[in-house]
Amino acid sequence: MKALVTGASAGIGRALATALAEAGYAVTAVARREDRLAGLMADLGPGHDHLAADLATPEGLRVTAERLTGPYTLLVNNAGLAVHGGFAETSLEDSLAVMDLNCRAVVTLAHAFLARARPGAALVNVSSTLGFTPKPGLGVYSASKAFVTSFSESLWHEQKARGVHVLALCPGVTTTESQDADGVPSFLVQTPEDVAARALRAVRRREGPTVVSGRPNAVFTAAAGLLPRRTAVSLLG
Numbered sequence: 001m002k003a004l005v006t007g008a009s010a011g012i013g014r015a016l017a018t019a020l021a022e023a024g025y026a027v028t029a030v031a032r033r034e035d036r037l038a039g040l041m042a043d044l045g046p047g048h049d050h051l052a053a054d055l056a057t058p059e060g061l062r063v064t065a066e067r068l069t070g071p072y073t074l075l076v077n078n079a080g081l082a083v084h085g086g087f088a089e090t091s092l093e094d095s096l097a098v099m100d101l102n103c104r105a106v107v108t109l110a111h112a113f114l115a116r117a118r119p120g121a122a123l124v125n126v127s128s129t130l131g132f133t134p135k136p137g138l139g140v141y142s143a144s145k146a147f148v149t150s151f152s153e154s155l156w157h158e159q160k161a162r163g164v165h166v167l168a169l170c171p172g173v174t175t176t177e178s179q180d181a182d183g184v185p186s187f188l189v190q191t192p193e194d195v196a197a198r199a200l201r202a203v204r205r206r207e208g209p210t211v212v213s214g215r216p217n218a219v220f221t222a223a224a225g226l227l228p229r230r231t232a233v234s235l236l237g
Helices: 011-022 034-044 058-067 092-114 139-162 192-205 215-226 229-236
Strands: 002-006 026-031 049-052 074-077 122-126 165-170 210-212
Touching: 002 011, 002 058, 002 092, 011 026, 011 034, 011 074, 011 192, 026 034, 026 058, 034 049, 049 058, 058 092, 074 092, 092 122, 092 139, 122 139, 122 192, 139 165, 139 210, 165 192, 192 210, 210 215
Parallel strands: 002 026, 002 074, 026 049, 074 122, 122 165, 165 210
Antiparallel strands: none
16 A cells, blocks of 8 residues: 655644554655655655655646656645634735645646556545634635645545545644644644544545544534524634
């Protein structure tokens, strides 16, 4: 079994790469920073490889898509970017970078993978609970994750006749270096290892098309969905 994981140098991506290696996958780890990837490779041991690539750039996306011409059985589209602040007060370039990484890269790599995927293969697109409940101050990020979830659900239906499984993994607040959990109730906060374990369980059980990581997050997301949209957005704001 062979897996490619993007955004693998830290946080959920690193936890996923580690868990997959422990589960017997030969892991290709993709991220921007060569030094962090080298550290990950040292931790994983022999039998794994890495690719330093910035998926927000055409060149980084091209070389990563080319790598997927190999016989991979699992692709995890985990790399993501968030820009905090009001949309009109943040730079357009930053917002477009979020769209490039969170949407364009996901679509490009999913297409490269699915074009060659064989029965039994799986695609995991890491989305977010914010794809269901948009958060003011993270407007572009929330919208990009709504796209990822909807896209993944469509692919789940399209690909199941081929025996290829697709799911959207939706974590909530997770303790990573890029995410601040201050002020969030502790029962809603997970570790990257929690999320990785849930993802692997979903792949083994062929769950989907959408999996929310953590029962409290699933309950919170379902409850927020019952509220009027105006109320839900105001609460998250």
